Amino acid sequence: MDRSSTAVSPPFDVAIVGLGPAGATLANLCGSWGLRTVVFERSRAPYPQPRACHLDAEIARIFQHLGFEDDLHELLTASAGMEYVDAGGRSLFTFEGFEREPLLGWHEDYVFVQPEIDAMLRAGLEQYQHVSVRLGCESPGADELRSIARYVVACDGANSMIREEIGVDLIDLGFDERWFVVDVMLHDAAVPVLPTIIQQVCDRRRLTTFVPSHGMHRRWEFRLTGDELVPDVWRLLAPWGINAANADLVRATVYRFHALMAARWREGDIFLAGDAAHQMPPFMGQGMCSGIRDAANLAWKLAEVVHDGADPALLDTYETERRGHVAAVTALSIDAGKLLARLAIDPAAHPEPDPPDPQRWSRLPGLELGGEFPVGHQLPQPNRLDESLPDGWVWVAAGHTFDSPDHLPVVVEPRATYGHQAVLVRPDRYIAAVVT
């Protein structure tokens, strides 16, 4: 796995600004590809309060690739799904059926406690000698970063200093609401009895999102109207049976949920990723997931250019592939948020439920590789197939036998190739071509 380069100038292949989930995933991936990497992070410890609490199968698979599978069994809980309910708690619409085969080797959706995942990602970096992590260190400016690394990736969050410095504007995609986000840790997971499914409560007096998160963690998001002052948190939680005797308040903060996209994601050798490149309202739990997909898309391309002399034009495909996907996911997230308000006024105005789609997130537009299905889709992962595949490009043929690391033969099932004779798979496990 370690393919560290011996080139001396500049001292690093990649400089990453920010060790949030996007930067930390990218740093791990750069480490796994043997890229000499430096990371600047102004805080010493992971941000202690949870923001993201949902991730999907593709993200779990990326973490699996990074060697975190055992941690994930501890840190993730499979989600039971998401439903829209009326003010009385009656179900109006289930966003999608969540009962489906784990096509990518993982359940479709999970809940988690973000500081735990952040800590996992940071600990993972310790194995890479060629990744230098500068904690408690404000990033130098763009010019200095360029002088120490061949490529710079700004993963410095919504208020990205680097984005500002290189003069990239944010485009407003049309959503801006204030929500009061409340996290508690229950004393007893069974007390009080709460829904086991994510709920969007379409109550015109107070639109609310409830997330039964991992372990004792529970999340509420309450929409604020106009200039409304911050409400009393315990009064908001009382109808849910939560009080100071059965739960500890972790935080209660007002967030602006908005939808913004950087006008461009690249300026010469500087790339934007994660919240620095895009922000979306959290109704589909996809902001962090999108940043992690950015990292997975960019890392192997950087490695091919740096190590294998690939045409640097390959790096332009980072934005062309990711931008459309993020735009589609953002539009979906905005729709999911607006649906709350619509159903609060007219509970019958819900859309038809979508048919089950285990590739829900990865099949959205963006990966324009020019082929027909399944080109541009993730390779399915029956029987932990990834564990037997090499790290780079690989042909996967139905019926072919691989040696697994523990020397047990693994036969590729036809469903791994969507019934095709063989598929050509990119290092990020997207299918680039098929043989029929």
Ligand SMILES: Cc1cc2nc3c(=O)[nH]c(=O)nc-3n(C[C@H](O)[C@H](O)[C@H](O)COP(=O)(O)OP(=O)(O)OC[C@H]3O[C@@H](n4cnc5c(N)ncnc54)[C@H](O)[C@@H]3O)c2cc1C
């Ligand atoms: C209420 C809420 C709920 C959410 N729920 C979900 C969810 O369920 N699922 C999901 O996928 N997403 C969710 N999101 C979105 C998710 O939290 C963000 O998209 C994600 O945290 C962004 O990660 P990031 O690494 O891009 O940026 P950040 O997490 O903001 O990390 C940026 C890092 O850069 C560092 N930094 C910044 N500037 C500098 C500098 N100059 N020098 C050094 N370091 C610097 C910061 O200290 C920080 O550590 C939610 C967001 C909110 C607010």
